[in-house]
Amino acid sequence: MADDASPRPARDDDAPSDDEQASPADADVYPLDPRGLGREVFVETRDGASVFARLTTPDNMNDERPALLILDGIGCAGWAFRRIVPVLAEHYPVVLMHYRGHGRSPEPPRPWRLGVHDNADDASLVMDALGLDKVVAVGFSMGFQVALELYRRQRARVAGLVSLAGPAGRVLSTFQGTGVFGHGLPLLRAAMRHAHDLTERLWKAIVPSQWIIDIGLSTQLNADRIEEEDFTFYLDQMAAMNPELFFDMLQQAARHCADDLLPEIHVPTMVVAGANDTFVPLSTMRRMAFAIPSADWIVVDGASHALPAEFPEEVSRRVLELANKLGGAASRA
Secondary structure (H helix, E strand, C coil): CCHHHCECCCEECCCCCHHHCCCHHHCCCCCCCCCCCEEEEEEEECCCCEEEEEEECCCCCCCCCCEEEEECCCCCCCHHHCCCHHHHCCCCCEEEECCCCCCCCCCCCCCCCCCHHHHHHHHHHHHHHHCECCEEEEEECHHHHHHHHHHHHCHHHEEEEEEECCCCECHHHCHHHCCHHHHHHHHHHHHHHHCHHHHHHHHHHHCCCHHHHHHHHHHHCCCCCCCHHHHHHHHHHHHCCCHHHHHHHHHHHHHCECHHHHHHCCCCEEEEEECCCCCCCHHHHHHHHHHCCCCEEEEECCCCCCHHHHCHHHHHHHHHHHHHHHCCCCCEC
16 A cells, blocks of 8 residues: 555544545435444545545354455435445444545645546555455446555455446446547536536535436436435435536546456456436446456346445345355454
């Protein structure tokens, strides 16, 4: 691991400092375990960033159980896993981390380090801070790119991989079946730099608006399966972010590609795709799944890109299915 990614001592925190205080939109995705079995930390890196993470453990904790590391998508701080983490935590230790500038992780200092590999290094530091030797990395959307880079950099510490609508990289090249958004992203980002204040005001006003909710529910999501409350929560989290950070991170994810790593994956892997996903088409997910030796390939009928929020019972069952296969192969230190 590079020197500038080395951690300062992690600190347990029930109440973050003023600059880490969550806004109402960034309120806890789920409450701290009332049984006292949860632990929260802020892990600081040498480049000045601070990353929030929460560990939730089962009642009858067994050191032979693998820990499940939840790696969310861009702009997400656990919203897609609101109904999944409590189920998983009945059986396995579960770690949810917030990327830099997401949720309870404060905005990082400039120049920003927002590459997929930076997020993977942050995940490794979180594992160190929580005393986790090995994990099953569960990646939603861009989170699977982070999971793949964690496997590339810390191969001995990743006991299994799960992709939930998560590609291996270059996601914008297939967005809505075209590469138009990917080509236009640098122009959009340049325009934002010249109108920062206006952009931020518009972002906070437009992102959580009702018409965005209506468009999303009618064109991109399965409105019969997703709770409007969950979608609103997601938009509120995005609105609380710095839009420049969001688009810079999106641009980094669009450049990243881990296709070269797929044939080298030799841990139990599950790829779960939404049959109606227009953000990452089914064909893209299928190609990735069949490039990974012995990967389980699962298609959820009726699911869009937001499949964890739309089908939490199915996703919980599938993740537990893979974790149960591992038995004691992954353990806490």
